[in-house]
Amino acid sequence: GESVGLHLPTLSVQEGDNSIINCAYSNSASDYFIWYKQESGKGPQFIIDIRSNMDKRQGQRVTVLLNKTVKHLSLQIAATQPGDSAVYFCAERDYNFNKFYFGSGTKLNVKP
Amino acid sequence: NAGVTQTPKFQVLKTGQSMTLQCAQDMNHNSMYWYRQDPGMGLRLIYYSASEGTTDKGEVPNGYNVSRLNKREFSLRLESAAPSQTSVYFCASSEATEYGYTFGSGTRLTVV
Numbered sequence: 001g002e003s004v005g006l007h008l009p010t011l012s013v014q015e016g017d018n019s020i021i022n023c024a025y026s027n028s029a030s031d032y033f034i035w036y037k038q039e040s041g042k043g044p045q046f047i048i049d050i051r052s053n054m055d056k057r058q059g060q061r062v063t064v065l066l067n068k069t070v071k072h073l074s075l076q077i078a079a080t081q082p083g084d085s086a087v088y089f090c091a092e093r094d095y096n097f098n099k100f101y102f103g104s105g106t107k108l109n110v111k112p
Numbered sequence: 113n114a115g116v117t118q119t120p121k122f123q124v125l126k127t128g129q130s131m132t133l134q135c136a137q138d139m140n141h142n143s144m145y146w147y148r149q150d151p152g153m154g155l156r157l158i159y160y161s162a163s164e165g166t167t168d169k170g171e172v173p174n175g176y177n178v179s180r181l182n183k184r185e186f187s188l189r190l191e192s193a194a195p196s197q198t199s200v201y202f203c204a205s206s207e208a209t210e211y212g213y214t215f216g217s218g219t220r221l222t223v224v
Contacts (some may be wrong), residue, residue, distance in 0.1 A: 034212045043202055043215035102154035
């Protein structure tokens, strides 16, 4: 499989601060990326996606940035809340094989 | 609630025993997937079914078999469980292989 990795395995932030979670990918054929949130004991939940023809996409309190030059993806969470505590991981779709590859995840701890 | 339903949620097996993990989705999705999630690793694809009547191997198919019973249901079978198959198993579905997935809540399997 292709390499989808995260720079920081654990991130601790203060409630109310902004969080940035990073993801590196290595496959230049990847054309679609998704961020998932996984709370303890639950399945991954879709947060936001971005296609390779875009650099930025915004949702409610979340923004995904894509830098294709350096093959880097980031998830920004504004005004982080305790309910944001979870593992976040990125997934990339290989255009050639029409499959997704998942990173191992970053655990976000939000301190009250 | 619409979504992906997995049963059972927890299971303990003895080495050599067999079992089937069940998965059903009610979103009329064409594609279904089985993943395993191990500590420190990303989700790894075991088998998938791009559409009713088809199944294909993923990254880690050894020791598993699948059946796409109909459009709604996709089961995963362990014929002779091994301790290396201790993991959390997730079923997912998508409208098509090129779209993001909806995940079930997982089955935590322990093989002793």
